[in-house]
Amino acid sequence: MKNRIVKEADIAKAPEDARGPGRRLHGAIAHRLGTDILSGKYAPGDILSGEIAFSEELQVSRSAYREAIQVLTAKGLVASRPKAGTRVLPRDRWNLLDPEVLGWAFAGEPDIEFVRNLFELRAIVEPAAARRAAARRDKADLKAMKDALVAMRRHTLTTEAGRAADRDFHNAILHATRNDALMVLSASIGAAVNWTTQFKQRTRALPRNPIPDHARVYDAIAAGDGDAAAQAMNQLVELALEDTRSAMDA
Amino acid sequence: MKNRIVKEADIAKAPEDARGPGRRLHGAIAHRLGTDILSGKYAPGDILSGEIAFSEELQVSRSAYREAIQVLTAKGLVASRPKAGTRVLPRDRWNLLDPEVLGWAFAGEPDIEFVRNLFELRAIVEPAAARRAAARRDKADLKAMKDALVAMRRHTLTTEAGRAADRDFHNAILHATRNDALMVLSASIGAAVNWTTQFKQRTRALPRNPIPDHARVYDAIAAGDGDAAAQAMNQLVELALEDTRSAMDA
DNA sequence: CCTCCTTATTACTCCGACATATTATGAGCG
DNA sequence: CGCTCATAATATGTCGGAGTAATAAGGAGG
Numbered sequence: 001m002k003n004r005i006v007k008e009a010d011i012a013k014a015p016e017d018a019r020g021p022g023r024r025l026h027g028a029i030a031h032r033l034g035t036d037i038l039s040g041k042y043a044p045g046d047i048l049s050g051e052i053a054f055s056e057e058l059q060v061s062r063s064a065y066r067e068a069i070q071v072l073t074a075k076g077l078v079a080s081r082p083k084a085g086t087r088v089l090p091r092d093r094w095n096l097l098d099p100e101v102l103g104w105a106f107a108g109e110p111d112i113e114f115v116r117n118l119f120e121l122r123a124i125v126e127p128a129a130a131r132r133a134a135a136r137r138d139k140a141d142l143k144a145m146k147d148a149l150v151a152m153r154r155h156t157l158t159t160e161a162g163r164a165a166d167r168d169f170h171n172a173i174l175h176a177t178r179n180d181a182l183m184v185l186s187a188s189i190g191a192a193v194n195w196t197t198q199f200k201q202r203t204r205a206l207p208r209n210p211i212p213d214h215a216r217v218y219d220a221i222a223a224g225d226g227d228a229a230a231q232a233m234n235q236l237v238e239l240a241l242e243d244t245r246s247a248m249d250a
Numbered sequence: 251m252k253n254r255i256v257k258e259a260d261i262a263k264a265p266e267d268a269r270g271p272g273r274r275l276h277g278a279i280a281h282r283l284g285t286d287i288l289s290g291k292y293a294p295g296d297i298l299s300g301e302i303a304f305s306e307e308l309q310v311s312r313s314a315y316r317e318a319i320q321v322l323t324a325k326g327l328v329a330s331r332p333k334a335g336t337r338v339l340p341r342d343r344w345n346l347l348d349p350e351v352l353g354w355a356f357a358g359e360p361d362i363e364f365v366r367n368l369f370e371l372r373a374i375v376e377p378a379a380a381r382r383a384a385a386r387r388d389k390a391d392l393k394a395m396k397d398a399l400v401a402m403r404r405h406t407l408t409t410e411a412g413r414a415a416d417r418d419f420h421n422a423i424l425h426a427t428r429n430d431a432l433m434v435l436s437a438s439i440g441a442a443v444n445w446t447t448q449f450k451q452r453t454r455a456l457p458r459n460p461i462p463d464h465a466r467v468y469d470a471i472a473a474g475d476g477d478a479a480a481q482a483m484n485q486l487v488e489l490a491l492e493d494t495r496s497a498m499d500a
Numbered sequence: 501c502c503t504c505c506t507t508a509t510t511a512c513t514c515c516g517a518c519a520t521a522t523t524a525t526g527a528g529c530g
Numbered sequence: 531c532g533c534t535c536a537t538a539a540t541a542t543g544t545c546g547g548a549g550t551a552a553t554a555a556g557g558a559g560g
Contacts, residue, residue, distance in 0.1 A: 022552090025513070026320065050541060061514045063313060066543090070276065070317045074324035074350070082542040083522040096434045097347055100324070117429040124378040124432075132370075179367040184346045185435075274543070300510065311545045316512090332511040333553040 025060060029068035032058075034104040037077050037088055047085045048078070075101050097188040106195035112248050118192050119241040123234060125185060126170070130217060130233035131226040133176035141176035145169055145218050153211055163197055169214060173221065173233075196244050213239060275310060279318035282308075284354040287327050287338055297335045298328070325351050347438040356445035362498055368442050369491040373484060375435060376420070380467060380483040381476040383426035391426035395419055395468050403461055413447055419464060423471065423483075446494050463489060 036042055048054055055065035069086060072078045076095040080086040095101055105114065133141070148169035155162035167190045174186035213236040220228035273281075286292050298304060305315035319336060322328045326345045330336040345351055355364065383391070398419035405412035417440045424436035463486040470478035 024511090030324075051543095052541085063515085064513065066313075067317055067320045067512095070320045071324040074280075074321040074348075076349075080542065081522070082520070083524085083540055085541065091430065092433055092437070094434070095345075095348060096430055097438075098345060099326075114430060117431045120382075120429055121431040121435070124375060128374040179370055180341070180346055180364060181367045181371040183342055184344070185371070187342070188347075276543085301512095302510095313546090314544060317543095330511065331553070332551075333509055333555085335510065 026064045026067035026071065029058060029060060029065060030071040031104065033068060033072060034075075034077065034101065035107040037072070038101070038104045039108045042088050044088050044090045047087045050085065077101070097185070099188055099191045102188060102192045102195065106192070106199070110195070110199065110248075112245075115196060115244060115248070116241070118189070118196075119237065119244070122189050122193070123237045123241070125182070125189065126173075126237055127230040127234040129174055129177050129179075129182055129186070130221060130229040132179070132182075133173045134221045134224050134226040134229040136178050137176040137221055137224075141172060142218075142222055144172040144175070145221065148172055149211075149214060149218055152214065157197060157210065163194060166197070166210075166214075167194060169218075173217070176221070193240075199244070199247065208239070208243065210236070210240070276314045276317035276321070279308060279310060279315060280321040281354065283318060283322060284325075284327065284351065285357040287322075288351070288354045289358045292338050294338050294340045297337045300335065327351070347435070349438055349441040352438060352442045352445065356442070356449070360445070360449065360498075362495075365446060365494060365498070366491070368439070368446075369487065369494070372439050372443070373487045373491070375432070375439065376423075376487055377480040377484040379424055379427050379429075379432055379436070380471060380479040382429070382432075383423045384471045384474050384476040384479040386428050387426040387471055387474075391422060392468075392472055394422040394425070395471070398422055399461075399464055399468055402464065407447060407460065413444060416447070416460075416464075417444060419468075423467070426471070443490075449494070449497065458489070458493065460486070460490070 033042075042048070049057070051062050051065060051069075055062045058065065069078065069080060073080065075098050076089060076093045078086050078088055096105070105111075148165045151165035152162055152169065155165060157163055157166060170190055170193075171183075171186055174183045177183070213232070216232040217229060217236060220232050283292075292298065299307070301312050301315060305312045308315065319328065319330060323330065325348050326339060326343045328336050328338055346355070355361075398415045401415035402412055402419065405415060407413055407416060420440055420443075421433075421436055424433045427433070463482070466482040467479060467486060470476075470482050
C-alpha cells in the first residue's frame, strides 16, 4: 500500500482552489485567508466583506466560509461581531506558535525579522531542554536520538527523509524532558525550523555539515552532562541561525 | 405571535456551561467539549458520536455543532474523517499553549504535574526575556512596568485589578524584548499564571508579598543589568511555584 | 493470503429562512 | 445646542433539511 504524501507543488499549482484530496473545503479557505492575513494582504484592523459577499466571491457556500472563519477565530487571527463584521485582530493576538499559523507565515516570503525572533526563542528553549534531557533521559530516549542521528547521516538534510530525521532528533530530546508544555513548543519550533531549512535548501547547498554539532549534543546528553548539553545545543542553534541568515541575505 | 419552542434555551440554561452574553453558541459547545476532553471525560482515541446524534443530544443544530468541532480541530484536539467519525487526538497533538485550551485545562481541578511543567517553561523563558528586556527597553517600556508595579501595590493580588496589573507587568517586560514569538508565548503563560494565581487565592491568603520580587526585576531592567534581571526573575518564578505548590498540596 | 471492487456509513457541502445582537439614526427633551 | 433613549437597519448567528463525496469495512476474485 502506497502512502502518498501531498506535495507542496500540488497546492502551489492551483492557487485559486488549493484543494487537494484529504484537504477539506473550509480548510482550503482558511489556508487562503490565513496566508493572505499573514502576508499582509489584510492588515490588522481591516474588515472583511460580509459573509454573503465573500462567500459568493470565493464561489463557496456560506457554511463553508463560516467554518473557515471559525478556524481563523480559534487561532486568534480574526474576530466577528454582529453588525460590525469580521475584522483582523492586532498581531499580538495572533497565535503565532500554532503550527498551522507558522505554516501560513512561511507560505510566502518569510519575514527575516520574524525568523530571527523564532531562532532567538529556539536559542532560549532548546539549550534549556537539552540540559533537562541530560538529567532525565532513559535508554529509550538515547536510542531514539541515536537512530535519528544515524538516519541524518544516511540521508543528509538535502532529502525530506533527512529533515524528518532532524525533527525526530530534536523531538526525542524534548520528549526526554518529560514536559508536555516543552514538547508542544517543540512541535511549533520544529515546524518553523523545517520551513527555514527548506528555505535554505531552496537558495543553495548547505555550506556546512551539521552532523558533528548534533553528535556533540547527543554525547553530552548520553553522558548526563547538563551544562555541556546546553552549551552544545546553544552552539548548534547559533550556527543554524548563521546559515539561515546568510542564505536569506543572498 | 411566533409560538417558539425551546431552542437554545437548554444549553444556555445548563448549569455548568453558563453561556454568557457575547459568547456564541458554538463557542459554548466548544467550551463544553474542550473541557470534557481536557478533563479526561473523552480520552485520546475515543470516537465521538456522529454529528446528527451528538447535535441532537446537545439540542443544537448541526451547523453550530460543526463549527464547534472546527474550533477543536483548529486547536489540535480532534480530527474528523468521513466514515471514521471524529476522534480525540493523542495529547501530544494538542495545542496546549493556546490560551483557550489552557483555560479549559484549568476549568476543572488542574493537574499538579501539568502546572509544574508550565512553571518549568516559565522558569526557562521569563528570565531569558528579562535579560533581553534589560538590553533593549526604552523609556516607554520602563514607564509601563512602573505603572503596573504601582497598580499592583494599590490593589494587591487579591483583586482582579491587581492580577491584571501583574499580567501588565510581565507583558511589559516581554514587549520590551521586541520579539513577537516571545510575546505570544507570554500571552499563553500569562493566562496560565492567571489561572494558578486565582487558584492560589481560592485556597487561602497569599503567604508572601510578591511586590519586592517584582521591584527587584524592575530595578535590574531599568539599570540595564541583564544578568541581575535574569536572576531576579528566576527567583520570582521559583517562589511563585513554591507558593502554588504549597497551595495545591493543602 | 493478497488484491481489487462493491457498498454502507459518515462527514462534507450547499441552500434558504429566520433569530439575535449591535451599531447607527434621529426624534424628543433638557 | 447637546444629550438620552427608542427605533430601524444590517451583518452575524442559528436552524433544518437535502444531496454529495470520501473512506473504512466487507466480500468477490485471483
